[in-house]
Amino acid sequence: MKVKKVLLAASEAMPFAKTGGLADVVGALPPALNKLGVDARVIMPLHRQIKEQYRHEMKHICNFFIHMGWRTQYVGVETMEKNGVIYYFVDNEYYFGGPIYKGGEAEGEQYAFFSRAIVDCLPVIGFMPEVIHLNDWQTAMIAMLLKTRYRNTPQGAVKSVLTIHNLCYQGRFNLAFAKDVFDMGDGDSIMNIEAYGDANFLKGGLVFADKINTVSPTYAEEIKNPYFSEGMDGMLYARQRDLSGILNGIDADELNPATDGNIPYHYSERDMAGKKKNKEALIEELSLGISADMPVIAMVSRLTSQKGLDLVKCVLGDILFDDVGFVLLGSGDNEYESFFQEAAYNYCGKAAVRIGYDEALARRIYAGSDMFLMPSRFEPCGISQMIALRYGTLPIVRETGGLFDTVLPYNEYTGEGNGFTFSNYNAHDMLNVIRMAIGVYGQKAKWNRLVENAMAEDNSMESCAKEYIRLYDMMM
Structure with missing residues (x-):
């Protein structure tokens, strides 16, 4: 094993905030990686939905400001440990004081801010990963930032993996809007995130991530077919050498009918x-x-x-x-x-x-x-x-x-x-x-x-x- 330090970046993670299966995977994978000798940590937004009991356990690490177009926005970073895993939380009441996913361009700005805040905070949180593990379009643009604007900084040495949990969701927005929230000048290659006339945040990850994977081997093959590709078959075919499928897993300790506290009667394959x-x-x-x-x-x-x-x-x-x-x-x-x-x-x-x-x-x-x-x-x-x-x-x-x-x-x-x-x-x-x-x-x-x-x-x-x-x- 070569890699020792991994940071998973995601919009949600159990047990803090959940709307779908992404939260389950991001919550269960780091403890499994830690057991195998990898220092795997998680960074996610400090959503309003996170319970007060967790907020009381958090410690403040740092704060700074970033420019979002004409706006200057506060970034706070909090941290806590849960089940042996260190979590970082990006704090900004404007972006994360409402729904986990705001919808429309508000959601695009929400996760553009999150992506930029992650890259900027890496030198000051005391943990510079060897690999940053990105999840879906909400964090895919981090791969672009690392390979372009930050290529001559310590962050530029960080490798990136992009996991596609569902290709349907790509983060499509107006090109001018994308240039604004990512502070992209005319010298930046906007074509690397353009698809069918719009900015496509997922495409930014598909172009720049070092490795790409889906959450099952069969789906990795299916999405090369136009029927399943949601318009991305050309890009996925071009990156096929770097594309693989890794089957998700479940937390077998939590999901155990022999011990599950949510069911009235326990059983096992030996006693049904x-x-x-x-x-x-x-x-x-x-x-x-x-x-x-x-x-x-x-x-x-x-x-x-x-x-x-x-x-x-x-x-x-x-x-x-x-x-x-x-x-x-x-x-x-x-x-x-x-x-x-x-x-x-x-x-x-x-x-x-x-x-x-x-x-x-x-x-x-x-x-x-x-x-x-x-x-x-x-x-x-x-x-x-x-x-x-x-x-x-x-x-x-x-x-x-x-x-x-x-x-x-x-x-x-x-x-x-x-x-x-x-x-x-x-x-x-x-x-x-x-x-x-x-x-x-x-x-x-x-x-x-x-x-x-x-x-x-x-x-x-x-x-x-x-x-x-x-x-x-x-x-x-």
């Missing part, structure tokens, strides 16, 4: 009695009028088109015609929220829908369900199917991105597999696979073997961390 008790408790909690001998199909998801919900809309009535229960937890587009709420009313007793997000309820759903439906149109990695496997709830997924990499389809001849898959983005292909799963559920010996296979999978963050160390070392 608690699994059925959790199912009985879930049926009672959600007022489902079904027998505990009937399979329960669950979804815990953002309610967006990416998640394949139009397929579910098409055949939910057919699914519920069979002897099954259906449980959904999530929030998102009004179209899908309304549909599933209406379905819960129409299929009262067989379907339960909870709009919103509740981590404790999510754990009880993972523990108390038999099958986990995830028919995504595309999925860069996906964490939910890994959690389902960990809790012995067999995934039913479409073969795309990280779903393809983590779910091995059931083989009726050998009994191998840890879930069920379908390839085409087609509602009736999905329905056929669901019915196959229901059929196998009725054959307890076969089903129990699949559950054992699922719970034996190693999707821990330690495996993920080892891959990142290899990637870091390639740059040295």
Whole structure:
């Protein structure tokens, strides 16, 4: 191992602020890296959403000012240690005293400020990393700053890795706006961040980062195809030698049905009695009028088109015609929220829908369900199917991105597999696979073997961390 010091830069991280899976990854990866001998630290905004109990533990390191166009903005840097990891927080009430993501150009300015503040604070926080690990468009422009404006400073020696968690989100803004917030003069090569007439913050990272990775090997291949590339296939193809896929992991200690404090009954692959008790408790909690001998199909998801919900809309009535229960937890587009709420009313007793997000309820759903439906149109990695496997709830997924990499389809001849898959983005292909799963559920010996296979999978963050160390070392 060559690299000893890594700084992860991200817009959110657990346990401080979370809107999606990025926070889980940024929260879980540094402890895993530390266990392997890397001094991995995190820098993120001091969001208003961070609890007071954490704020009281923080210590002030430094403060200075930077110019954002015609504006002069305050930068404060706070620090604290949590679970053996040192965190730095960039403080500015104007940018981080509201929503985590403001939307529009306000969000572009928010994270342009964050990126510039990170680069400027490196010499004064007492930690100069060998590698800075960037995450999505919000921090991608740091790679450009290091290779251009700061190339003849100590920061210019820092290598950069850019992780693409979802290529859909690229940070597209007006070119004049980008020049303003990054203080780019006429001598700067604006073409390095221009795409289709706009400034594209993610492109800045794709051009200048030393290495690029996505969060699964299959997604790394898919995004070279125009269908998945969101207009970036040319750039990604040009950087293909520096592009790789590293499968995300989960915190196997936190997500453990043998110890999880969020579920009423504990169980393990060697003692599964608690699994059925959790199912009985879930049926009672959600007022489902079904027998505990009937399979329960669950979804815990953002309610967006990416998640394949139009397929579910098409055949939910057919699914519920069979002897099954259906449980959904999530929030998102009004179209899908309304549909599933209406379905819960129409299929009262067989379907339960909870709009919103509740981590404790999510754990009880993972523990108390038999099958986990995830028919995504595309999925860069996906964490939910890994959690389902960990809790012995067999995934039913479409073969795309990280779903393809983590779910091995059931083989009726050998009994191998840890879930069920379908390839085409087609509602009736999905329905056929669901019915196959229901059929196998009725054959307890076969089903129990699949559950054992699922719970034996190693999707821990330690495996993920080892891959990142290899990637870091390639740059040295």
